[in-house]
Amino acid sequence: MASFLQALKSQVGRKILTGVTGVGLIIFIIFHLATNLQVFGDVHAFNEAAYALESMGWLLYILEAGLAVAFLLHAYVGISIWWRRRKARPRGYEKYQSKGGPSHVTWASKSMIFTGIVLLVFLIIHLDTFKFADPGTVILPGGGEARDLKALMLATFQQPIYAFGYTAVMILLGFHLGHGFWSAFTSLTMKHNRYSALIYAAGIVFALLMAVGFLFIPLYIYFGGGCEAALIQCQ
Amino acid sequence: MADTFTIHLKIWRQDGPDKPGKLVDYTLDNVNEHMSFLEMLDVLNEQIVAEGREEPVEFDYDCREGICGSCNLMINGRAHGPKAMTCTCQLHMRNYSDGDTIVIEPFRAKGFPVIKDLIVDRSAFDRIIEAGGYVSVKTGSAPDANSIPVDKSVADTAFDYATCIGCGACVAACPNSSASLFTGAKLAHLNRLPQGEPERKRRTVAMVEQMDKEGFGDCSNYAECEAVCPKGISISAIAEMRRNYVKAALAGDEV
Numbered sequence: 001m002a003s004f005l006q007a008l009k010s011q012v013g014r015k016i017l018t019g020v021t022g023v024g025l026i027i028f029i030i031f032h033l034a035t036n037l038q039v040f041g042d043v044h045a046f047n048e049a050a051y052a053l054e055s056m057g058w059l060l061y062i063l064e065a066g067l068a069v070a071f072l073l074h075a076y077v078g079i080s081i082w083w084r085r086r087k088a089r090p091r092g093y094e095k096y097q098s099k100g101g102p103s104h105v106t107w108a109s110k111s112m113i114f115t116g117i118v119l120l121v122f123l124i125i126h127l128d129t130f131k132f133a134d135p136g137t138v139i140l141p142g143g144g145e146a147r148d149l150k151a152l153m154l155a156t157f158q159q160p161i162y163a164f165g166y167t168a169v170m171i172l173l174g175f176h177l178g179h180g181f182w183s184a185f186t187s188l189t190m191k192h193n194r195y196s197a198l199i200y201a202a203g204i205v206f207a208l209l210m211a212v213g214f215l216f217i218p219l220y221i222y223f224g225g226g227c228e229a230a231l232i233q234c235q
Numbered sequence: 236m237a238d239t240f241t242i243h244l245k246i247w248r249q250d251g252p253d254k255p256g257k258l259v260d261y262t263l264d265n266v267n268e269h270m271s272f273l274e275m276l277d278v279l280n281e282q283i284v285a286e287g288r289e290e291p292v293e294f295d296y297d298c299r300e301g302i303c304g305s306c307n308l309m310i311n312g313r314a315h316g317p318k319a320m321t322c323t324c325q326l327h328m329r330n331y332s333d334g335d336t337i338v339i340e341p342f343r344a345k346g347f348p349v350i351k352d353l354i355v356d357r358s359a360f361d362r363i364i365e366a367g368g369y370v371s372v373k374t375g376s377a378p379d380a381n382s383i384p385v386d387k388s389v390a391d392t393a394f395d396y397a398t399c400i401g402c403g404a405c406v407a408a409c410p411n412s413s414a415s416l417f418t419g420a421k422l423a424h425l426n427r428l429p430q431g432e433p434e435r436k437r438r439t440v441a442m443v444e445q446m447d448k449e450g451f452g453d454c455s456n457y458a459e460c461e462a463v464c465p466k467g468i469s470i471s472a473i474a475e476m477r478r479n480y481v482k483a484a485l486a487g488d489e490v
Contacts, residue, residue, distance in 0.1 A: 007484035011415070011453050012443055012477050081411070081453040088345050088412035088452030094247075094258055095312035095338045099408065101319050102469075103462035109455065110410060183456040189481070191474030 019187030163222035174211025240333035304400030342407035367438035405460035411452035419472035436483035
């Protein structure tokens with residue numbers, strides 16, 4: 001076991017860790033987006049989904065702990081890779097350009113450290129705005145007193161700073177996923193000449209779906225005027 | 236005079252390993268479109284020697300036919316220049332036109348320290364090979380190779396990876412200065428053949444560890460290495476290296 005932990009510290013091990021935690025975070029954001037989209041469901045759908053999560057008790061704590069570990073490891077390894085990269089070429093080129101062809105050197109792949117750090121800072125603000133906020137409660141039709149996250153969401157995104165700030169960060173999330181999805185497959189050794197282009201294209205489509213899915217909600221609430229918006233039902 | 240033209244060069248000049256370096260401007264008239272890139276530099280050096288003001292530009296080469304892996308120039312920011320699957324020595328001046336400016340720099344990485352001008356020390360690659368890029372026992376001479384059945388597809392794939400000439404373009408072009416494509420190609424070549432298979436785990440761990448020790452960066456799956464590789468080696472070699480490394484680490488005993 002000691003040798004396995006030692007192996008995780010090597011170049012290959014670090015990349016495997018990035019890939020495994022990255023896949024975990026990808027699964028998380030898929031569920032997160034699916035939950036967010038409940039805001040377009042009936043009056044209580046969104047709060048009921050959140051209430052169901054919070055009613056999981058200890059299971060939720062385990063999932064949250066796992067998520068926190070995945071986030072922190074992913075960020076730690078990413079920053080250490082960036083740090084080693086600076087040391088691996090002490091003097092940069094006077095002129096550098098990609099050769100194209102099979103290369104995936106793009107703004108997305110070169111900016112993983114930037115988009116990653118923005119997402120990390122965003123995460124802290126995001127938790128403060130929603131998870132640790134006290135939005136008041138609402139009685140659900142099926143019984144139970146839930147946090148009124150829907151009201152908080154509608155109020156938050158009617159402020160331009162939140163509506164446009166979230167939109168900007170979600171665009172960066174799209175870029176991060178644009179390289180990350182494909183990179184995770186390759187890091188986890190799933191790289192085959194025949195399917196490589198397909199996986200890369202699937203990554204771009206996935207990144208677009210996630211970014212557009214997430215940023216649609218704040219923009220719709222802002223421009224639609226919260227409860228006035230056609231797709232949102234309020235009491 | 237249709238086939239001769241003028242080229243402006245900005246060449247990295249550096250007197251020694253720890254000396255400061257800088258780009259120096261040169262202008263070369265009468266460049267012939269049939270010259271190789273290295274022949275163009277030969278002509279420049281003749282001009283420099285004739286003028287007698289400074290020492291000629293030092294650059295690496297040996298075979299000049301694209302198979303030895305000695306030539307190694309960063310040409311306008313791309314390893315081995317603009318053409319795919321081409322060594323610097325196989326790049327011809329017909330790819331340039333009158334009045335073009337070409338920036339020439341050495342391959343840059345901590346693992347490839349500059350010796351002089353455009354020559355870098357690539358012995359880090361030798362040490363990665365020494366760590367495990369061989370078969371420990373005598374497996375016979377050429378005729379014996381035919382006595383061990385090897386599937387055609389396996390032999391072909393091993394040969395594709397064996398075409399690596401160790402030029403170092405993968406390191407030079409990698410935004411992270413990673414040596415993963417070189418190491419991965421050597422591993423993918425040796426690990427899949429029956430002669431190399433018994434040492435697969437030990438070899439993979441040893442070569443990955445040596446690559447780490449030499450100060451090369453992490454692979455972030457940019458695939459720029461595949462784009463600049465004069466032999467077009469696929470980064471599938473890197474994925475395979477990771478797979479074998481994880482298997483070796485999980486097995487434990489041989490790490």
